[in-house]
Amino acid sequence: MPVSVRLPTIMRTHAGGNSEVTAEGSTVGEVVEDLIRQFPGIAANLRSPEGGIHKFVNLYVNDEDIRYLDKLDTKVGAGDQIAILPAVAGGAA
Amino acid sequence: MAVYESILDLIGNTPIVEVSSLSPNPRVRILAKLEGQNPGGSVKDRAAKYMVEEAEKDGRLGPGVTVLESSSGNTGIALAMICKMRGYPFKVVLPENVSIERRQLLEIWGAEIIPSPGSEGSNGAMRRAHEIAADHPDWFFPYQYGNPANPRAHYEGTGPEIWRDVPEITHFIAGLGTAGTLMGVGRYLKERNPGIQVWAVEPPAGEMVDGLKNLDEGFVPPVFVDNNGFELLDSKMIVRPRESIEWTRRLTEVGIFAGISSGAIMAAAVKCAERIEEGVIVTIVCDGGWKYLSTGVWTGDIDEVTERARHIIYF
Structure with missing residues (x-):
């Protein structure tokens, strides 16, 4: 099922300059795999050398951090939106 | 009323007020701790x-x-x-x-x-x-993102105040910046009652920060890492500017004139109240609205205000 994925600025150059793309999958992990198949250039930004998700990358489904859902096994379907955002210092301070 | 020796003695011991009339679930109370009452105007x-x-x-x-x-x-x-x-x-x-x-x-x-x-x-x-x-090694650089005194202020202050005033608390919701409030209060409350959930609210900062050229410039505050933030939290969500502004406006219905980050936290509290059967949510109102008057948050056209908010740091 195609799911919409919002990309951060630093990954857009590897995806034809698009800020939003679609990818297939029924879990976040599957969508990420499809994303890397379509745009191999983003793999270096998304994956850590050890194979997991890079520690400075946050993945969200409908604006919720997947670490507190089912991580990469979090189910997604039509209408869901995945957002990839780099971890930055919150402005709180 | 006591007479205080210094304005700094007035820091902390902030009031908590019922805002449950904004709760979408009659079995969920929402209480707001008014940190804007601190003498410097914020948490x-x-x-x-x-x-x-x-x-x-x-x-x-x-x-x-x-x-x-x-x-x-x-x-x-x-x-x-x-x-x-x-x-x-x-x-x-x-x-x-x-x-x-x-x-x-x-x-x-x-x-x-x-x-x-x-x-x-x-x-x-x-x-x-x-x-x-x-x-300038002779200067003092507190470095709030990595200074243990930051979460300790909440572990020894904000947390015990909440536990004293609202022992029936089930959920604590606050903004995630340096992580000081969430780590200090979260750790204190979970030590008292491990069943209490701690939810973090983030601004969509990553989208605004176009200056980030590579991921190695990314950042997770040492205060968050040192306190096992990933394990301590039970949920973390982004609240977008429009929703933050809508809830900053809604807060005035209960007489609370607050900054935009408090609107974001309130929006998350409402989402939480919709999801749980029953409970008592304590949220943080980080500061008053005074510092945001120039942004037109309360009275301007919501589309224009939202657009402006995308370009300022309000969290």
């Missing part, structure tokens, strides 16, 4: 006071020592107020895209503002502060 008074007093105790800070910090506003304002009272020169690295009122308040307290590019956000301001601090 950041707590961490600033702890960081200064600890440095005075261990000798890193004393007469004539310059204090340097990076801040998008509230910590800077709190430190500037305290430094003015204690007689320390204070310099703050401040992103250019903060509201004019934050800048004015820093000037009132005599802070020297060192501007950093708005496109680099708080990350850029922090990097610049590290560079300046390295050139």
